[in-house]
Amino acid sequence: MAKILENIKVSDKIYKLVIEGKFHGEMGQFFMIRGWDDYPLLSRPLSIHDKNNESITFLYRVEGFGTNKLTQLRKGDNIKLEGPYGNGYPTVKGRIAIVGGGIGIAPLLYTAKNLKNTVKELDIYLGFTEKEYLTDEFGKYGNNLYVSVGDFITGKLEVDKYDYVFTCGPEIMMRKIVEMAKGKNVKTYVSIEKHMACGVGACLVCSCKTKNGMSRVCKDGPVYLGEDVFYE
Amino acid sequence: MAKILENIKVSDKIYKLVIEGKFHGEMGQFFMIRGWDDYPLLSRPLSIHDKNNESITFLYRVEGFGTNKLTQLRKGDNIKLEGPYGNGYPTVKGRIAIVGGGIGIAPLLYTAKNLKNTVKELDIYLGFTEKEYLTDEFGKYGNNLYVSVGDFITGKLEVDKYDYVFTCGPEIMMRKIVEMAKGKNVKTYVSIEKHMACGVGACLVCSCKTKNGMSRVCKDGPVYLGEDVFYE
């Protein structure tokens, strides 16, 4: 049980939830969040958006029952969270592009913040369908920031300029990037979304077919080498 | 859907809930109250405690899941209520005693208020197990007010002094009064508590055996002639 410090709307249907406490967690990892007692039965996976010694921040988009319930929480309310779960993005060196689409930008802020000091070059690409948000925040960490609203952010991306592309967003966008990188000397890391129950790797409801067999997105992912998951 | 004007604690586990709006309803009738969306599935019956042109008031004791949920409601929150349901106490003349035990006093305030002007004499008896509450309110309407805390209020009651006794409270107390009145020229009216589902008389889960056959407490009651229900 933890206390909510802030739960504010940052754009249409997009909220920022700040929870008090010092939490562990690496870039790309997630927590199972529960802002209610009984129902919905299952907790909801949300990625670490930001984090410091006093608090952890999540960025969420209102989708259905659970995220709607989250919006009703106020400062001082209690919330349950379990984690951090999952593998997260690897710590790498070299030139790196971070590409986020829509709410897929959620895990990428903390990722950018972390990579900023270890990599040689860090470019950030953010794509939105209707309205941009939090681009200033991202601006702080990238050497270059590219934003597109309404058209494909992949249009701005030249994958060959990078050693790594870390991406999170709609599957169609991530697939495109993996395809663009095919045969080139670029490693892509994607974050896979699957409905989850346990979140810890025990129930197999989030299993995903990979080149190396079935894999539990919550435990062995959510971050995968692009070529391992989008190989068909 | 109506708005809550006030939801305050008046004693241990006892709350007063004031809802905005002009509602119909007679003394002893009740509403099916719903201060939540989905669960609990069933609404909860609460008697009219007081009422005027601007609002209606309920008095409730925290028992379980539903009444606990009610305590969480704040001024301005929405609440659903259906009613008034049930028959209520009859309008009578003559000398009358009103006898309430514990939360059974809830319907009796509005009852006293209504009878005050029609009856010749109105005495009020209130029994509490641990601590008295709202006795001042009742004081306004009775010729005499008797209160007991910890022992049986029926000890103070001389039924022969009255033409009618209206009572609501623990079954054991109501049975005692009906017994005391037996063979005397006193009519007792009791308010029966049964778990309810529809509240309107359609589902028969609240059926109660009476001298005249099965009776739906929500529709044909909750107020009965004492001798009709406690006859065995």
Place this chain on the structure above:
Amino acid sequence: MSNLNIEFGKVKFKNPVITASGTFGFGREYKEIYDIDILGGISTKGITKEKRDGNTGMRIYETSSGIMNSVGLENPGVEGFLKDEIPFLEKLNTNIIVNIGGACESDYLYAIEKVSETNIDMIELNISCPNVKAGGMAFGIKTKDARQIVKSARRVTNLPLVVKLSPNAEDIVDIARACEEEGADGLSLVNTFKGLAIDIEKRKPIFENIYAGVSGPSIKPMALRMVNEVYKNTNIPIMGMGGIMNATDAIEFIMAGSTCIQVGTANFVNPRIAIDIIKGIDDFMEKEGIKSLEEIIGII
């Protein structure tokens, strides 16, 4: 306003929404709350040959997302029903379905014959009430028992005959087929699931009858599955029910194979729920360009 008319066999319904037996009395009480003539139909409280007082002890209990009831067919008996309720029901402008229960075959037949002399639209043969030792569920468990009672019932009435199946049946598809073979005009499913609740302080069941009937949202996934299985294996129309709380649920039941749907427990949550459901189905048809419900019955 889409066209919500639907034919259930030879019976025309102005819309597919029917209030379920035992949750709507004989309509009187809800008529005080809204204009119940807007309903597709009403299924009455189960009627038996003789007047019954129903079960003693607790009759209602709440579960996680459902209720358990142990009413046990309290009803005025068929004579009382004909005298006191039929005149009221015949004046309504909605289809009247009389639900009939019984302890033995002759009781059923007696009530069916009596009711067949009236102007009601349909009989719903309740072989699935779990709440009385001889309340009919006995007939709804094994195919041969169901077959027997349906065969006999078919002989004594010309009214459209719908058989109400129990989710506690050994093989609900098999029973459904037997009902079809014996001449049932339709099927309604499901009745309540047999359940148990315990008061751990008292170390006793909540209900005197020990087991009671579960209804409401918690039974929906199973009820929907049963409707779909029966739909795939029979050729007579189905009235689906079990936890329908809103238009989305109703449409799921239609897509699983129901021609009409029944709304039970939801009436307790909101007495005007049937209005919302009719409107919600209408809105969905409009939005999706569905001209007739027939387009989506059993479409999955």
Place this chain on the structure above:
Amino acid sequence: MSNLNIEFGKVKFKNPVITASGTFGFGREYKEIYDIDILGGISTKGITKEKRDGNTGMRIYETSSGIMNSVGLENPGVEGFLKDEIPFLEKLNTNIIVNIGGACESDYLYAIEKVSETNIDMIELNISCPNVKAGGMAFGIKTKDARQIVKSARRVTNLPLVVKLSPNAEDIVDIARACEEEGADGLSLVNTFKGLAIDIEKRKPIFENIYAGVSGPSIKPMALRMVNEVYKNTNIPIMGMGGIMNATDAIEFIMAGSTCIQVGTANFVNPRIAIDIIKGIDDFMEKEGIKSLEEIIGII
């Protein structure tokens, strides 16, 4: 601290709380979260002869107060299990129950024989998985099929054998009796209920497999009833389950006739729920002056 020890047939459990098959993997993941040696036992994910990838499409869906799953026995196969999981499991200080599924009798027997060479405490024969065409539920519907597989299984293992029953069985009491007659040492029930959910916009079932298994609070009243019916009609111990979310639920199952109880879906709601349930049972025994659980098993 009350005495929570309990004997399930000849097998001693330090307490009656077991984590249910398919919801706890092989224990590894939860061991990272708490000391799982406090558990009475662990029932493993269902193991089949061959490695399986499980079902495609959506595998989880939420209902009113339950979940539906369509995992479909994804597992490493018995060889993989023996190699990769048994060494870990054998080091745990809690009872290990290996859950075994299969497509046909010979597959079952193969896996049972292999597993019988290890030091595990018990086999749970899963004849009730609704999620794979040949996942075993076929064996759990009709008594004669169940009888056959139990008879054969009994021949090939000396390990304590518990048969896991399906709530979708035609006659669960009859199947339970047959298992007893064929030498089962105990019964566990229930597995998930077969259910359906529909996406009305897509006009398609949510699950590729169409039907999926319902678990969680919504099945509790039915599961509890089945445990009680089986308890009254058999003489071998029962592991009860189905929607147990807290100690009160667990005690209800014990009072209905369970010697041990299993906790499934609740692990997803709170990964440390088993600790709370063990403690809650302990508190209840203390408060009520219960010296041994045997005093209240089946007491209602």
